[in-house]
Amino acid sequence: MEQNQSKTYHEQTYIDNTLRLREILKTLPAFAKDYFRAVEPTTSAKTRISYAYDIRVFFHFLMECNPVYKNYDISDFTTADLERIEPVDIEEYQEYLKVYKNEDEKQITNTEKGLSRKMSALRSFYGYFFKRQIITKNPTLLVDMPKLHEKAIIRLDTDEVASLLDFVEHGGDMLTGQKKVYYEKTKNRDLAIITLLLGTGIRVSECVGLDIQDVDFKNNGIKVTRKGGNEMVVYFGEEVETALKQYLYTTRKATVPLAGHENALFLSTQRKRMGVQAVENMVKKYARQVTPNKKITPHKLRSTYGTTLYKETGDIYLVADVLGHKDVNTTKKHYAAIDESRRRLAAGAVKLREP
Template identity: 85%
Template sequence: MGNTDNYPETKTYHEQKYIDNTLRLRAVLKTLPPFARDYFRAVEPTTSARTRISYAYDIRVFFHFLIENNPLYKDYTMDRFTLSDLEKLEPVDIEEYQEYLKVYENEDNKQITNTEKGLARKMSALRSFYGYFYKRQAIAKNPTLLVDMPKLHEKAIIRLDADEVAKLLDYVDHGGDDLTGQRKAYFEKTKNRDLAILTLLLGTGIRVSECVGLDIQDVDFKNNGIKVTRKGGNEMVVYFGEEVENALKSYLYTTRKNTIPLPGHENALFLSTQRRRMGVQAVENMVRKYAREVTPNKKITPHKLRSTYGTALYKETGDIYLVADVLGHKDVNTTKKHYAAIDENRRRQAAGAVKLREV
């Protein structure tokens, strides 16, 4: 498997993503005030391309807000804004922007609503933007520091229970048994691939972006490991067990072996029915499709499968540092925050674990 000698050299998924994101960011920067480029150059070493693109869109919303809602700027075009305009704004202007973000219309007249998380990210982008110029003394004041950031409420983590995991995999395995005709043909055509993806996500906890970025050469059955590219571009080998091994082999030696990929997609591990590398959205749709049949009351996404794995691993090992390492969390506090509820149960058990006197 994985011999590509006959193919022209193709870029890896992550190399191509980097190129696409760089070009996309350049395009967005052209729609921002000229001085904004200094900020994006400065944050490049410490942020991912995706984060910079998100921040660029968020900051563009801010300048559109000023043009639409602030009488001072109603005749402005984007290229007229200068750093002195940032200095003119007061904390009340920032508070009005925060209120505006809850519901507004974008450039295509489409209504956008922001939940707590979206609001917090957009305000964080603006605070970072202001902070850069303030720190370098390009502006004398920073009104974002005088405005309270949106409060984020913790949400309960949705994950699959052990019996639901088994039901999900059983459904993919046998869901086509009662189908007929074209529906059965399609189900059978994608079954091995879908089972391999779900088993891999549930058995390793890798991110969906890491999953779709896998090449055939990244799978090592000798050591039962896969080479994944983590957030930030670091490569890491994630090991898998027998169930994942069997699901991957079953897919590789049947569906994948019998599919001729389109040019440029020869190395991709997971192919769509169009014979291209599967994208993040395709995997998200696939997970939702099966999960609806098994757990209709839970909104299951690939990230929830990651949480399911992390929970199971923590329950088995009780080692939060191991869970953080395997999941690729840079900061163990991120992991602790997600699995605090399990810690609570362990603490409750500890209360009755030590007996002071035999009754």
């Protein structure tokens, strides 16, 4: 869908997601609409879309695996059917989620995180009807949630940050022909985006939502729209300033955007506002060449910024504020853990035998 000129990126995204959710709700039992209407004030449209897909999987599981529902259409389900479900059915659903086929016969697998999200969606769904006394029992409360194992946080080391930026700036110098033309056309834009992500820690959705007028070189700040719609100014240093100006005064200035995309800061080669997927693919493309053993995404660049900021300032509340975390405990969990360099000190600290 083309972006309407009178609407901001975030307003248009909200409209698109709302319309998408309405379409998904048509493929769920009628009573499900009550739940989604109730959670609307406390969730984003994107979260509700994810929950709708996840809850739809549950009903498809019942029709596929439970003999009672083998002749059901999804529209046949009522809240009375929710009451008939026993804890063992929920446990079978957990098992089903590990590997199953979707409506297009495509095999789906879920990691711990995916399994946990789908179970959270179902628990929230059941919780709504139970709390309002529409059903008298909630079997999801009698089943243990999947255990989530902590994973090492992947981020770039200082020398890897420098290597990545150098590669974006000079990695195409040896190219020829059409590849060289494309590299030169996108180099300043790509360098500006990656420098901005590494230098401010903003989310990729916040990055693609930026308009030219959101950049303030007088105060070296950018106005970003955070999760939940709050606006905030994030400040940047000289390296980000240089990269943004280099892009704005060359590639961006020379590009005539398509109608509805005139204000967008970062444009694709099709002269439209860049999307989240495009930025993710671009970051992965460069990172693969520099750190092939680390799976680097825009979110990993955010983690890199948060880690560096915490190391330099030791102020977890500042890190939480700049990253736009509503709960400082989220920040503590990710950035205040013992860092790798301190952990390495342990290797030589304990002597087993006197020399």
